[in-house]
Amino acid sequence: MAHAPATDIFATLRAEVVACLRRLLPDLPDDALARVLVEPPRDASHGDMATNAALVVAKPARLAPQKVAADLAAALAKLPMVAEAAPAGPGFVNMRLRESFIHAQVPLLLRAGEAYGTSAVGAAIPVNVEYVSANPTGPMHVGHCRGAVVGDALANLLSKAGYAVTKEYYVNDAGAQVRALAYAAYWRYLQALGTTLTEEEYSAQVPGGLQYRGEYLIPVGAALQAEHGDALAPGARPAFTEDTLATVQRVAVRMMMAEIREDLAALGVEHDIFISELKLVQDGVADRAIAELSAKGLVYEGVLEPPKGKLPDDWEPRPQTLFASTKFGDDVDRPLRKSDGSNTYFANDIGNHADKIARGMRQLVQVWGADHGGYVSRMKAATKALSDGAVPLDVVLCQIVKVLKDGEPVRMSKRAGSYITLRDLIDEVGRDAVRFTMLTRKSDAQMEFDLTKVVEQSRENPVFYVQYAHARCRSVLRQAGDPAADALAEAPLDALTDSAEQALLRRLVAWPRVVEAAAAAREPHRIAFYLGDLASDFHILWNRGREDATLRFIQAEQPEATRARLALVAATATVIRSGLAVMGVTPVEEMR
Template sequence: MSYYNNLKSDINKILKTKVMKDTYRKEVVNMFQVSQPPKEKFGDVSTNAAFSLSKLSKTNPKIFAEKIIKELKKENYIEDVKIEGSGFINFSLKRNFWINEIKKVLNQKDKYGENNIGNSKKIVIEFVSANPTGPLHIGHCRGAVYGDVLSNIMKKSGYKVHKEYYINDTGSQIEKLTNSVIYRYQELFNKKENKIDNSLYPGEYLIDLAKELKKKYGKKYIKESKENYYFIQSFSLKWILDLIKKDLNLLGVNFDSFFSENNLVKKNKISKCMNFLKKKKLIYKGIPEKPKGGDVDEWEPREQYLFKSTKFGDDVDRSLQKFDGEYTYFAKDVAYHFDKYNRGYSSMINVWGADHGGYIKRLSSAVNAITEKKADISIKVCQMVKVINNKKKLKMSKREGKFVSLNDVLNDVGRDVTRFIMLLRKNNEDIDFDLQKVTEESKDNPVFYVQYAHARCCSVLREANKHFNKNEISFEKIKNNSFKEIVDKNEISIIKEIVKWPKILEDSSNYHEPHRITFFLQSLAAKFHSFWNYGKIDPSKRFLNIDNKDLSISRLGLIYSVKIVISNGLNLLGVKPLNVMK
């Protein structure tokens, strides 16, 4: 639990027993915030309690604030407290408060920051779910990292997380894949290099797939027949899915399950979902409106079964089944989420690519309908990744088979760099991936900068063992020392940054924003490196002072704390903390 929550608990107690004794009710605790002030000059912590709650007591906000302040000053950790503006309360905390917080870091180590926000609630996070028609590219990578790290964060926050990949293995794109492989397979035998037309996938990976088919079976499936068609389709899907799984493994992303759309069809789960909606009178026959945007692939101006999605917040009613009886992609998606709910997941998170933003309303309305508003779904869209090589933006076109594969990127820059960079921006912002800059060894490279801070901590600990008796500077001795020598304002500043970690983790979980962790790690690394540089100018500021063992032990406590928190953060990102820079 973050210290913000502890302070909020203290303020809530003051409200309940002193300030709002006659008007307090249980909702009050959720009606005010305790947070970091917008600027450092306003103190360490700010609360809007007086501003938000004064109306309940029919009191002027400033008078209400003065009553809170009177009680707050009785707490032994309050240094100073002031009213700002129309009732905001800002307060500064004493040195002993920060020392107690740093001791929590040392005592809890890798458990520091964990919370139980989720209270063991089951949640399914579906991400990547790329069509099994080709290898993963750099765009898929962003969603993969986002979903994987968000899963790690939610687990640390007490949720029971299930990570799922939805395999879109039915429909026209699978037919196109099969025909493309057949073309490449036949090409190996007739030795003619014909220009591939737009009805087929152009990617060169299909040549490798066809060669594997030939290597295993020779000409066995060259003859055109229904049986051969479906065998090649099955072989191709497995080959590509294995390729996808291999790349995900290189990225450090593993799933709890791969859910096949084809099995959804075979087990009649779509028709069962449609029957449920019919019983609820949420399906009718009609002609769908023509989409206002460019999404007209499945639109047909003929009578078909429509879902009353406008009843649940969508713009228009959506088609579920075409006039010829074939289910739409939307119907399959509705059935899939109905299955999620029936498996016990009343909380769902979907991570989508940039081209799916227009699909959010219709699926959200469907989930409301099929779960009778008993489930919640959060859909997060990851924007584009712009790959830059030698200062030039690489052009990508899936239609032309031109893309930057995930495998190539991982081979060029590595897993750790790739994962960290993918979270340098909020998911709804485009991100630049400069293949040269991400491997630079400078402070302008955030991955290097954070890893360097961790490595420097390790180097200080190694150096300490050369100058002091190991028993004198054991971890037990360090975590139990009084820290009375920690008085420098820059040392306290580092502590204040370190102990923000539990709040960062809480917010990352609550708002589904993993990028908060990379932002925090960069900020902590910057403060650490700044203090390190002070030691170059003034020897008394160095973390190790050979002539002052007590000061060194206290500062080694800071070193361990920085190391613990950076390590905790990097581990959640799926990035290995480095003890020595390579």
């Protein structure tokens, strides 16, 4: 039986479910159908698809969910692509699809190539994905690495789901941390000049003491000395003038950002745009955003309640300029000005988000460290206020990564002085292993990154397991002379009757739905999980062929069965490459 082709069988089935509901319940309002889902059931024994349609339309239809489910199942069972449909539980319908409908997707997959799974669900909506955004005060470390990988993969995922994505790095080059960087870089400059001061003597003269002591600032000091000679250090004592510190800060930030870009490039991360906090401040973006909020009646002078718990010794009630963030779900209103009249960090961040909205972004996605979790509600409140609720902000939090080797904690980097650098990690295990491994856990779960295990050639290592599946696929196809995808797309698939072959087919055609669901949830780790399951299905079939000669991929005496199995192998390799592209990982042709 012939079936109309579809690039996303879940979207196809959902459209059929909605059409059936419209015929069964013609008076049903359109908004009642918005929450209808078609997804794989949690238990594969229940079928290929499950829908919640009866549950979500029963109330507006004023019918019992079980009644709607029974009628809907009867209607769905008449569809040419459905082999069986049955009501289940309090109002679900489970469906089993005809093999011919599954088979019809394989030619589409092969002809689409790695573009298979690309969706239009994003409707080219402009989405800004801001990630990494590390203070330019030192080399990238392993914590930044996780955020960089998660953010980059998420941006790739949203692009594949059809959004118009801008990858952004927000440079925190204003405020106390970069001022501390300037003091540290100035110390390295004095060293380059041959100062007789000791580090501790210098630190005693720095407000708050010397914070950054890593060797990575030695080249900055040398560059300042080469460019300015001794002009920045008149007399025997450090010259902590505003002009001198501004010069030092500018050079230090420029050199740190150049190094950060190099580190990110080594990780395969390239941003579309870099936005300077300092420039936004100088351009008055934050002040204009605060004025806009004020015009909406959301800025006022007030006194906050004291912090809950033990009262700090230096706390005193005083009038402050406050943003009424509690009107948008925050737990307290937030200060916008410091006691000296300058902007708070939050105020500058409001300017950052106002700038994104002004540039036409209609969704904002940001990847932060878990230690910024308490900042989420206030930033969502500000974004909602700035956009009148039109531009949502999604924040993805990344937990810390503990680096181990053979199960033992790894010593800190000598160059950085206090942490393991991103470059250390890449040099040890390679870019692809770093990227893949960082996506093997949900971002808000803590992770142990064992340098030994991520290069281990075993089933327990998901990086190896998925790459090995692709390498095996390519080995089979090379052995067959690398047949063209168009030729394999014409192969009749009736020979694919074994349960392992059918399981692999069903996994392959689920890829478009995985892309859409992972993008909607902002969870790129789902791609790694899916590829692990796909690799497992393929390895099972490979091993079945070793045990049963009739299941081997290439059989000279069975040319049609061979073509069918080669189509299955090519489809598997294609989807693995498609998934790895989202993760930013290069597929391997053979294992060495």
